[in-house]
Amino acid sequence: MNDINVTTQDWKKQQRMRLRKLRLGISATQRAQWSHAITLALLKGFPVFERQRIGFYWPYQGEYDPIPAMAHLHTRGATLALPKVIGKNTPLRFIKWWPEAVMSQGKYGISFPANTQEIAIDSLIVPLLGFDEQGYRLGYGSGYFDRTLAAMNPPPLTVGVAFEALRLPTIHPQPHDIPMDYIVTEQSIFLRTSSGLTPLPIADCASRNQGV
Numbered sequence: 073m074n075d076i077n078v079t080t081q082d083w084k085k086q087q088r089m090r091l092r093k094l095r096l097g098i099s100a101t102q103r104a105q106w107s108h109a110i111t112l113a114l115l116k117g118f119p120v121f122e123r124q125r126i127g128f129y130w131p132y133q134g135e136y137d138p139i140p141a142m143a144h145l146h147t148r149g150a151t152l153a154l155p156k157v158i159g160k161n162t163p164l165r166f167i168k169w170w171p172e173a174v175m176s177q178g179k180y181g182i183s184f185p186a187n188t189q190e191i192a193i194d195s196l197i198v199p200l201l202g203f204d205e206q207g208y209r210l211g212y213g214s215g216y217f218d219r220t221l222a223a224m225n226p227p228p229l230t231v232g233v234a235f236e237a238l239r240l241p242t243i244h245p246q247p248h249d250i251p252m253d254y255i256v257t258e259q260s261i262f263l264r265t266s267s268g269l270t271p272l273p274i275a276d277c278a279s280r281n282q283g284v
Contacts, residue, residue, distance in 0.1 A: 080244050087210060091202045091238050095134040098235065103134075106235050106258035111141045114197070117261045117274045118231065120283030122148040127166045127193040127228065130154055130183045135199045136233045142197075143171045153191050155216070156184045163220040165190050193228050196221075198252060200234035202243060207232075207251035207264035210243045221250045229253055229281075 098106075114121070122145060131137040142152050153166035168188040176186040198217055202210035209232055211217055221227060232252035236259045243249070254277070255262045255269060261277045262269040272280075 083244065084210065084213070087240065088201060088213060091210070092133060094237060095235065098134065107136055109258040110136050110233055110256055113256050113261050113274055114141045115144060117277035118281045119278055120281045121145050121195060122150055123283050124194040125151040125153065125191055126195050126197065127153050127155060128197040129199045132182055136235065138197050138233065146170055151191065153193055154184045157216065161219070163223040164216050166193050195229040195231065198230055198232045200232045200238060200255070202238045202240050203232055203234055203255055204240045204243045205268045206242065206245070207255060207269055208243045208245040208249050209252060210240065218248055218250055222248070231256060
């Protein structure tokens with residue numbers, strides 16, 4: 073491993089610690105306000121979700137909680153799934169979830185549905201510990217989501233979610249890093265373009281994501 077890579081890894085480790093502390097320090101009132109804005113953007117900006125199989129995540133250490141949005145989409149006809157860790161170097165599998173599903177506790181103490189079937193997904197709501205101006209994601213360092221996305225053919229629509237305070241100028245992406253199609257914060261929906269993240273009004277996003 074050369075010095076540049078060692079420096080990048082050390083920098084990412086420092087950023088992960090800093091951003092996790094920052095996120096955990098957000099007040100309950102502020103978190104509720106920001107989360108409400110993200111939930112509205114997801115529900116109004118992506119009407120296609122109501123007719124899709126959607127992968128999402130169980131919230132962890134102060135992440136935006138997508139469960140209320142997903143529960144609503146369930147009532148509108150969406151099929152939902154949570155990731156399950158199978159092995160260290162193995163892509164995640166997505167296990168069908170609904171609001172009354174019995175849950176088990178998996179790796180890192182993160183919950184997943186017990187005794188339900190694996191499904192293929194059309195779209196994926198992705199947690200972001202941090203994100204940058206080009207739409208790249210800083211995760212926890214395990215690489216599960218990158219391995220999973222790299223293995224999926226066709227790739228799903230990817231929508232990263234995070235609070236705006238977690239934005240970075242760059243995460244110094246490596247060849248294995250896969251950018252998000254969209255990133256949603258409490259401020260806006262952002263479309264990834266060749267020139268970077270571009271704010272997109274909810275109505276414009278909805279017209280792009282009506283589905284068939």
